[in-house]
Amino acid sequence: MDEVTVLEELEMFGSSQWGLITSAQARDLGVDRLWLSRMRARGRLQRIRHGVYAVPSARFGPWQDLQAAWLATEASSPAENRVEAEDPVVVSHVSAAGVHGLGDLLAARHEFSSPARRQTTQQDLRFHRCEVPAGDITWVEGLPVTSVARTVGDLAAQAIDFDHLATVVRDAVEDHHVSTDELAERLFPHLGDYGAANSRELVHSLLGHAGYAPSKDPTVTKAWEFLTRQLHADLVNPDVDHFLQQATGAMAKGDLLSPARAAELKKEENRTDHDT
Known part of the structure; x- marks a missing residue:
């Protein structure tokens, strides 16, 4: 030739x-x-x-170096066939956080997850042996990457410090619109590492620590401040839990939640408790 x-x-x-x-x-x-x-x-x-x-x-x-590193994890199969393989390699952990723009973590190595045990002599690669379900994989710039919610859970499993996890969770909610309920579910197995009593408490503590406000709209910001006060004041009161779910759920959907509407939700909760 x-x-x-x-x-x-x-x-x-x-x-x-x-x-x-x-x-x-x-x-x-x-x-x-x-x-x-x-x-x-x-x-x-x-x-x-x-x-x-x-x-x-x-x-x-x-992401060219990450793309090249991902290609280097396989011998010769074309990129489009990788995820269909029995042991696909998926961008994960800090590398996935970087791709999604979560927090301000700096990846010292390119990190990947695969169900098969993998070893490499390349010092800038790190493999995690774990299976990533198809529902936890998303495509970004042609790369298979763990979903935002899965990435949050993976980072918590690595016990990253509270400050970094707070910014990751904030960006997951603010930029990617991941629900607090889904994040709570992902963080549940790791409560002990962060000294939280329950996963919803952990999510709200992380968001508060990162200074998260659902919107620059002053009405929504006031509502969030109201909810934060309720959380810290009534955390030991189980009656407030459902109210918080309703309120934060409304804001996650983009609904404007004024203090008056928040008070209405609280009254509805009280009426429900009284009727039962």
Whole structure:
């Protein structure tokens, strides 16, 4: 094959995976490492990381190194077939938080989850052995990434500090509209690590610590402040729990909740308790 033909082959294969190709994939196409070295030396290919190259049409972006690292976790299968494999590799934990824009965690290594045990000599990769259900996988810029809610749970499982978890939870609610109920469910197994009595208390404590307000609208902000006062004043009172669920649920849906409406919800709760 001549260089033009080789480059066309690489371009065609890499077109479905950000213009990147691994040396193993190139080998399967009949292109050996000597060809890759020559084309790199002539400026036709760019080496992104060990064993991964960018073709001239590659789409350079903020996640290119993560994309290259993900490609490097498999020997030669095309990117579009990865999640259909028996042991798919999914971007997770701090790397997933970075992709979703959750908090301000800095990933020292690219983190992935897979049900199979994986080892690597590359120091900037870390694998977590766990199964990620299809419902917990979302696609971002062509990468399979743990969902926002799953990412929150994974980070809590790693017992990240309260300050960082607070900003992660805030961004999950504010930017991705994840419900507080879903977050409470994800955080429930990790209550002991954060000294919380129940998961709803933990979610609201984290949001309060991060200075979260559901909206810049002063009406909603006042409602949130009202709920926070109720939470801290009546946390030991089980009667307020359902009221808080109703109120926060309304705000999560984008409904404006004025203090008057909050008071109405409280009265409705009291009437229900009285009737029963």
